[in-house]
Amino acid sequence: VKIKKVRLYKTVYVPExxxxxxxxxxxxxxxxxVGKSSLLNTLANNFKLARVSxxxxxxxxxxxxxxxxxxxxxxxxxxxxAKVPLKExxxxxxxxxxxxxxxxxxxxxxxxxxxxIGPTEKDLQMKDWLDFYGIPYVVVATKVDKLxxxxxxxxxxxxxxxxxxKNIKIVPFSAKTREGRVExxxxxxxxxxx
Ligand code: GTP
Ligand code: MG
Numbered sequence: 090v091k092i093k094k095v096r097l098y099k100t101v102y103v104p105e106x107x108x109x110x111x112x113x114x115x116x117x118x119x120x121x122x123v124g125k126s127s128l129l130n131t132l133a134n135n136f137k138l139a140r141v142s143x144x145x146x147x148x149x150x151x152x153x154x155x156x157x158x159x160x161x162x163x164x165x166x167x168x169x170x171a172k173v174p175l176k177e178x179x180x181x182x183x184x185x186x187x188x189x190x191x192x193x194x195x196x197x198x199x200x201x202x203x204x205x206i207g208p209t210e211k212d213l214q215m216k217d218w219l220d221f222y223g224i225p226y227v228v229v230a231t232k233v234d235k236l237x238x239x240x241x242x243x244x245x246x247x248x249x250x251x252x253x254x255k256n257i258k259i260v261p262f263s264a265k266t267r268e269g270r271v272e273x274x275x276x277x278x279x280x281x282x283x
Contacts, residue, residue: 090156090278095133098155104187108153113194113281114161118185118215119201121145121167124231127264128201129154129164132273145170149181151188160281163188163195169211190222197225197280199273204230204244204261208251216252225283227260227276228252234263 099108117125126139126148138154140147145167152164165188166181173181189195198219202208208216219226230248233241245259260276262269 090274090281092133092274093157095135095138095154095156095162097138098153098161101151101153102149102184104184107151107188107192110161110194112155112160113196114153114163114192115197115199115277115280116163116165116189116195117199117201118165118189119167119231120203120209120211121147121170121173123167123201123203124262124264125167125201126164128199128229128231128262128273129162131264131267131270132162132277139164146173149177151184161194162277168215169209186218189218189224195224196283197227197276199229199276200226201229201231202248202251204233204248205235205240207247213252225280227280228257229260229262229269229273231262231264233261233268234265 101107117128119125122145126141129139130136139152148164148166154162156162165185200215202212230244236244244261248259249255249257260269260272262273
């Protein structure tokens with residue numbers, strides 16, 4: 090896909106407000122601060138589109154970005170950030186789960202993993218969850234610009250081991266250098282057409 094035009098279509102805080110639309114979509118999930126919103130901005134070539142912050146817990150709603158008036162990229166709140174009050178974490182979890190479970194227009198998910206940290210317990214839960222519901226997903230290793238060459242060489246293997254799946258595909262990505270952008274666009278195309 091070529092991303093020509095992107096606009097924020099809807100911001101959703103409660104499951105009841107999730108829009109029913111004819112458009113296909115792909116979504117971005119992962120820990121708070123892993124780089125979901127930054128990735129979206131990189132894809133769209135617009136650094137002001139989705140809000141980014143060094144403070145985890147920036148995205149608090151499900152944000153539907155309509156691309157080329159044809160499909161959605163969906164930015165979700167992150168999980169696993171201890172400083173967010175439990176009640177708020179619970180609300181996000183319910184929102185994310187309702188979203189992921191009940192959408193026949195959702196064609197795939199990008200599961201973002203911080204390449205310096207590797208998969209966490211919460212990421213493994215998310216993977217199991219996606220497997221259980223049969224949602225196709227691609228794993229993205231974020232912030233690869235922060236890795237040293239030696240770490241970089243072991244990256245794919247480390248994440249595959251952490252996820253307990255030697256065959257899983259990993260896309261290395263950096264919002265800073267834009268590495269991986271073209272590959273992700275291809276993956277989006279593939280998922281949307283599946
Ligand atoms: P929540 O909305 O809290 O769930 O976070 P998020 O996953 O949307 O992360 P966000 O995109 O807001 O980025 C978090 C922080 O990581 C920001 O300070 C970004 O500038 C930084 N960051 C994101 N991607 C990269 C990257 O590829 N390289 C580097 N060096 N920093 C990055
Ligand atoms: Mg965000």
